[in-house]
Amino acid sequence: MVEGETICVAMVFCRGQLRGKVAYQQIREYPAFGGQATCRISISNKTAEDNFQKLMEHLKWHGVCQADFVVDKITNTPHLIDINPRFWGSLAQSIASGVGFPNLIYQMALNGDVDTVDGFKEGVVTRWLGGELRGFVQHYSYAEKKMSFLRDFFFSGSTKLYDDFSFNDPVPFFAWCTDSLYRLAKYRKAKSHESLAGVWE
Numbered sequence: 001m002v003e004g005e006t007i008c009v010a011m012v013f014c015r016g017q018l019r020g021k022v023a024y025q026q027i028r029e030y031p032a033f034g035g036q037a038t039c040r041i042s043i044s045n046k047t048a049e050d051n052f053q054k055l056m057e058h059l060k061w062h063g064v065c066q067a068d069f070v071v072d073k074i075t076n077t078p079h080l081i082d083i084n085p086r087f088w089g090s091l092a093q094s095i096a097s098g099v100g101f102p103n104l105i106y107q108m109a110l111n112g113d114v115d116t117v118d119g120f121k122e123g124v125v126t127r128w129l130g131g132e133l134r135g136f137v138q139h140y141s142y143a144e145k146k147m148s149f150l151r152d153f154f155f156s157g158s159t160k161l162y163d164d165f166s167f168n169d170p171v172p173f174f175a176w177c178t179d180s181l182y183r184l185a186k187y188r189k190a191k192s193h194e195s196l197a198g199v200w201e
Contacts, residue, residue, distance in 0.1 A: 016060035030135035038131035
C-alpha cells in the first residue's frame, strides 16, 4: 500500500476535450482511513491533474469522470488507485469550488457543447455532515492532538457547503438522523441502507 494523502481529481469532457476540472484533498473519511470523504479542501496537484487529463483525452472521453490518487509521502508522486465514470460522492466540493458539473452536463446535452470553465477556487472546504458525525469517535481516538482536533471539527467556521445539510432546507438531514436512530434502536447497530453499504432498499 502507498502511504500518503488522498487527492481527488474530477473532470468533464466533450468528446475528448476538457471543459472543466476540480482537484481536492480528503481531510477526513468515513470509515477512517480508506472510506468516503467527509471533509475535503480544494487544492491543485498539477501532476495528478495532467496525468488524468492525458488518460481521458486518449480515451476521447465524453462526460464526467473522477479519479482518486494517493500521493506518496516520500516521493510526492501521485498514484492512480480508482476511477469513477459517473458523478461522485463529493460533488458538492466541485460546485462550491466554482465548477458546476451537473449544469455543465445539462448544457452539453442541450446544446451539444459548453464553454470551458477556466480553473477552480482553491482553499474551499466542504463536508458531508452525516459522515462526519458517524466518523467522529474514530477520528477523535486517532487524533494525536485532541484539543486541536475538537477545535477544527466544531469551530473551524471555514465550511462553505455541506453535502447533506442546508439552513434553507434542514428537514432532509434531520429526517435522515431520525431514520438512522430508528434503525440503530431496531437492529442494535447502525445498519445502513445507503449506497455507502452498496445496498439499496
